[in-house]
Amino acid sequence: MLNIIWVFFFLAAFATALCKLLVLGDQQIFTQIMTAMFSLAKSAFEISLGLTGVLSLWLGIMRIGERSGFMSLLTRGLTPLFARLMPEVPSDHPALGAMVMNISANALGLDNAATPLGIKAMQELQALNPDKETASNAQILFLVINTSAVTLFPVTIFTYRAQLGAANPTDVFIPILIATYMSTLTGLLAVAVVQRINLLDRVILGYLAGFTMLVAGLLLYFAGLSQQQMLQQSALLSNVILFTLVTTFIIGAVYKRINAYEAFIEGAREGFQTAITIIPYLVAMLVAIGVFRASGALEIIADLFRALVRILEMDDRFIDALPTALMKPFSGSGARAMMVETMRSMGADSFAGRLSSIVQGSTETTFYVLAVYFGAVGIKNIRHAAACGIIADFAGITAAILIAYWFFG
DSSP states (O other): OHHHHHHHHHHHHHHHHHHHHHHSOOTTHHHHHHHHHHHHHHHHHHHHHHHHHHHHHHHHHHHHHHHHTHHHHHHTTTHHHHHHHOTTSOTTOHHHHHHHHHHHHHHTTOHHHHHHHHHHHHHHHHHHOSSTTBOOHHHHHHHHHHHTOOOSOOHHHHHHHHHTTOSSGGGGHHHHHHHHHHHHHHHHHHHHHHHTOOTTSHHHHHHHHHHHHHHHHHHHHHHTSOHHHHHHHHHHHHHHHHHHHHHHHHHHHHHTTOOHHHHHHHHHHHHHHHHHHHHHHHHHHHHHHHHHHHTTHHHHHHHHHHHHHHHTTOOOGGGGGHHHHHHTTTOHHHHHHHHHHHHHHHOTTSHHHHHHHHHHHHSOOHHHHIIIIIHHHTOOBOTTHHHHHHHHHHHHHHHHHHHHHHHHO
């Protein structure tokens, strides 16, 4: 699947650029594409290089958590749920701890922490995988949950909106939570259908109801805060929870007389090796996205959508935010740039400005996660992972559009 997508980006970019050269006489288009190729290759390496320190840090902390026994303690609360969703993963396996940590980091909006924890979880799941080049059911389910993970504190989006002059930067908070929850729920349903997971199981239904109540409670609490209070308390809560967890791991190691420093060094060494493994996969995907965007193919797709919507005599205001939606599954930084450009050109409080913010927070970067997570463990056959991830993305983006019309239309 990744091969088909990767090849498509290059062929579509070449065809678009050739038409621009021969039909429109654009003599700079191939220069722009080549510039994008070299620029994105450099960016991919810089991202991997920057990720090295973060990977080393968090995999080191994870190793302390494993040695001190807190990872197993942390996973007990979710073990009944994962036992039914991923029956092939033993209840005491370290993969469960890494998955719980990753999902928690995503929920708190801690992207730098979530990525290494997700890679660690994928590596642990790979140890259980009988076919090392083909994604297992557990790996696919984890990846889809990861790419559609609920983000409870989209502080970065609030910050951009504040910088670009939004009267109330946090007015998209509730719409984002609703959209991202719909994305996660749809992703889980899509995988459940393919893998024949029984979602009517009482335990699964109980967890889903609990999570729904938790999201609703957070919505009620933060909706009652002022803009400044919401930003301050969400950021404070994220950092307090994360550092408390790190300190708890270390205290547990001291209590059990485990050499925390040596455990950290062992995990950090593994993080350095993982960062090197990721580089070629990241270069391949980011360069493909770069040439697709530089050729103008992405812009053409947006224009085609606008024409179709007008033929159907529908409101076409959402088309102005469509570049963010189209870029989101492929590049997080690209989608963020699209969001900023939309707010800058049309206004942060415009319909398109608010919708692009909701879209940005509704789902994760599916193909980036596919490339990094599966690349880190050498998976070549991703089976239905991309399809289910795209379904979750589509649900999140569709929900974002409908909710934007509901709240701001």
